[in-house]
Amino acid sequence: MKTFTIAVIAGDGVGTEVIPEAKRVLEAAVKKHGVALVFEDFDWGSDHFFRWGRMMPAGAIDLLQQCDAILLGAVGHPDVPDHTTLNGLLLPIRRAFDQYANIRPAYLYPGVQSPLAKAKGGEIDFVVIRENTEGEYAQVGGFVYHLQPEEVAIQTSVFTRRGVERIVRFAFELAVKRDKKKRVTSITKSNAQGYSMVLWDRAFKEVAATFPGIETESLLVDAAAMNFIRRPESFDVVVGSNLFCDILSDISAAVVGSMGLAASANLDPLRRYPSMFEPVHGSAPDIAGKGIVNPLAMILSAAMMLEHLQISAAARDIEAAVAAVLAEGKVRTPDIGGHSHTSAVTDAILEKLG
Numbered sequence: 116m117k118t119f120t121i122a123v124i125a126g127d128g129v130g131t132e133v134i135p136e137a138k139r140v141l142e143a144a145v146k147k148h149g150v151a152l153v154f155e156d157f158d159w160g161s162d163h164f165f166r167w168g169r170m171m172p173a174g175a176i177d178l179l180q181q182c183d184a185i186l187l188g189a190v191g192h193p194d195v196p197d198h199t200t201l202n203g204l205l206l207p208i209r210r211a212f213d214q215y216a217n218i219r220p221a222y223l224y225p226g227v228q229s230p231l232a233k234a235k236g237g238e239i240d241f242v243v244i245r246e247n248t249e250g251e252y253a254q255v256g257g258f259v260y261h262l263q264p265e266e267v268a269i270q271t272s273v274f275t276r277r278g279v280e281r282i283v284r285f286a287f288e289l290a291v292k293r294d295k296k297k298r299v300t301s302i303t304k305s306n307a308q309g310y311s312m313v314l315w316d317r318a319f320k321e322v323a324a325t326f327p328g329i330e331t332e333s334l335l336v337d338a339a340a341m342n343f344i345r346r347p348e349s350f351d352v353v354v355g356s357n358l359f360c361d362i363l364s365d366i367s368a369a370v371v372g373s374m375g376l377a378a379s380a381n382l383d384p385l386r387r388y389p390s391m392f393e394p395v396h397g398s399a400p401d402i403a404g405k406g407i408v409n410p411l412a413m414i415l416s417a418a419m420m421l422e423h424l425q426i427s428a429a430a431r432d433i434e435a436a437v438a439a440v441l442a443e444g445k446v447r448t449p450d451i452g453g454h455s456h457t458s459a460v461t462d463a464i465l466e467k468l469g
């Protein structure tokens with residue numbers, strides 16, 4: 116029997132609630148396909164920070180590197196600054212394993228109500244591809260006159276030709292593979308960011324020329340934000356920088372019904388290192404501990420992990436089970452208009468998986 120080792124970082128807040136649900140579903144899904152998963156749990160996150168002064172131990176990356184993939188719940192705690200939690204755990208993992216492609220699907224499941232009155236199930240179906248290792252998240256900068264009245268903060272974005280070309284090429288290859296609208300939309304703000312985003316636009320044009328069968332569109336990020344709401348059905352693959360696509364993928368998640376349905380994959384497309392799979396949502400301290408968090412973003416992220424590990428039949432089984440439960444509409448958490456508890460949603464998925 117083929118066995119995969121999965122590193123599991125539940126993290127903070129609702130992360131600790133959705134991870135056990137994803138494990139239950141994964142175990143049931145792979146069993147039918149002659150595959151075994153061994154979960155290695157790491158208790159890293161804000162509690163680790165309170166005890167040891169760091170979000171994860173010094174040797175964390177070496178431990179993760181031995182695994183086939185990483186499942187992450189959420190990071191963030193009201194008593195720890197957000198830049199500490201993010202720079203202490205999530206961002207170093209993305210960079211250490213060169214997980215340069217962050218894939219964030221936006222699909223309006225039949226049975227889920229979009230806040231957009233005219234949107235019908237199945238009609239919104241696109242993927243946001245976020246550059247995941249550089250750009251505005253490069254952490255280059257510093258303070259001058261730190262904490263003094265005349266304080267200065269400098270934050271520099273880093274856009275490399277290699278980094279832009281590879282993410283844009285990834286987006287085009289995905290548009291070919293999806294075989295849907297065959298359209299790639301590039302997001303920049305080159306009227307204001309006259310160096311980095313101009314480099315992006317040039318690289319986009321050059322890569323696009325090598326994919327003659329794919330239609331292209333270039334939007335400024337403000338126009339993209341508007342069009343995600345005005346004409347979401349027109350998008351197929353959307354590619355943009357680290358910060359822009361982080362923001363836009365919150366809009367796309369809202370448009371397809373809930374952040375609680377938004378899955379994501381942090382991929383090393385070259386498969387040199389483990390890739391990481393996490394819901395787009397954070398630790399959600401406002402609902403943490405109430406047993407009402409929607410587990411489906413985590414469960415769908417776990418399905419993306421199975422797809423990446425080439426256990427595709429099991430991934431498809433999970434996606435079909437999620438679609439069936441959402442279409443029936445009997446069991447759902449409050450974020451999508453229901454009254455069910457987190458574990459009841461997982462139970463319904465397990466029932467569909469048989």
Ligand code: GGG
Nearest residue numbers: 188189190393394396397398
């Ligand atoms: N699911 C992991 C998590 O907690 N994400 C929330 C977050 O703040 N992510 C930052 C980012 O993806 O840039």
